Amino acid sequence: MNIYPWQLSSWNEILLNKTKMPHAQIFFGHKTEEINNFVNELSKSLLCSQPDNQNFACGICQDCLWMETNHPDLKIVDFDSSIDDSSNSNLINVSSARDAIKFLELTSHQKNGKKIVVIYDAERLTISASNALLKTIEEPPNNCLIFLTVKNIANLLPTITSRCRLIYLPKPSIDAANDFLKTTSNEDLIDYLEFFNNSPIELINEKENISQINTVINELKKGEKIDLMNINASWLDNGLNWIINLLQKWSYEILLNKISQGYNYFPKYKNIINQLSLNADLKRLLMYQKTLNEIKTYAQKPVNKEINLNSAMIEYKKIFIE
Ligand SMILES: [Zn+2]
Incomplete structure (x- = not known):
């Protein structure tokens, strides 16, 4: 077949x-x-x-x-x-x-x-x-x-x-997606299915970027304690649009959790998202979505990617109440 x-x-x-x-x-x-x-x-x-x-x-x-x-x-x-x-x-x-x-x-x-x-x-x-x-x-x-x-x-x-x-x-249904990952020997990727909109095909295609996603998430997890010195130019290896997309999903998850205690993309990080949403300011979270959307509109154009990434991370830090 x-x-x-x-x-x-x-x-x-x-x-x-x-x-x-x-x-x-x-x-x-x-x-x-x-x-x-x-x-x-x-x-x-x-x-x-x-x-x-x-x-x-x-x-x-x-x-x-x-x-x-x-x-x-x-x-x-x-x-x-x-x-x-x-x-x-x-x-x-x-x-x-x-x-x-x-x-x-x-x-x-x-x-x-x-x-x-x-x-x-x-x-x-x-x-x-x-x-x-x-x-x-x-x-x-x-x-x-x-x-x-x-x-x-x-x-x-x-x-x-x-x-x-x-x-x-x-x-595919969630079950069909999980089965597909198992039968194609991609069981280890199951935790990332939601991040890729429950599309096992998209997930398998993006397999090699999983470690990069983890690296960025390991910083984002720190919330207001994020160390801006740890932002690495290699985060831009897949382009500005890619990293902005990741920031959008992550911050959307915090927003969703703040508003409805729900989860969408990162069930694996449930507890962390929950903690971050408690510390986040709703108004700033909403503003942040707007900022990311704006960056996304010109992310494909020849702009200074490092400057945009840095400002997106500075704004991320500001979401949280100190
Ligand atoms: Zn034939």
Whole structure:
């Protein structure tokens, strides 16, 4: 099984009646990587000449072998590098959309086979590209399928979404997330699941940054006693945005605890968060959220990262009543 376990029920539902699949479908959910992987496996499954009893591609037929390089009946629509070379943009423009439409009008390689067009991260479609696709979505040639993936359905034109079947791919339950960490030998990471919004995939991808997170938390834990001399330039190794994100989650946890005794990201540090929230001033905590948000708006720009980190830490110290 090459999809994630929490996607299996969606998989079965979609493939239950695969001969009568709607021509145009939009897959959306909380994690782009998971959605795109699902659609990639779905395309493989539909083009494979001998899928298994769960409808997964066999991996050995000629079609599956083609899938590893370039299948003649599959087109992945991407931005046109020849046009957008200098602009650094990855938008999918109208010429790419027209290529996809032309492709769908050709006869398939297999006799009466399907032709599939996939547009990953379809929020990249320009308005004119969306409009060009619209007509094909409304009146598709025979045996063609159009799959779009998008994180947030609101980022597509309503004229597109209203003409497609919408498929929401759910995030894993806490139990499914824990099981996944166990079966992938990542049991030691379970304590950090909440920090990564209960996404085991995000957590595994960020695995190598766990020790950095711990280093920073070991300072933050000290509250008003934090030693500003311990702030290290290496905290910025993953960028200013990364560390601000960590500070946001940590201070939000203190705020949440102050207001509702709740926990969200750091259940592992329950007692410490509780102590910090008792010592924190509510008004200053709220101000601090605002400060971090402001830094975040320009964190990606060329700003002096050390100065911003230092000021974020000085402000953090001020949250606590001495
Ligand atoms: Zn196959």
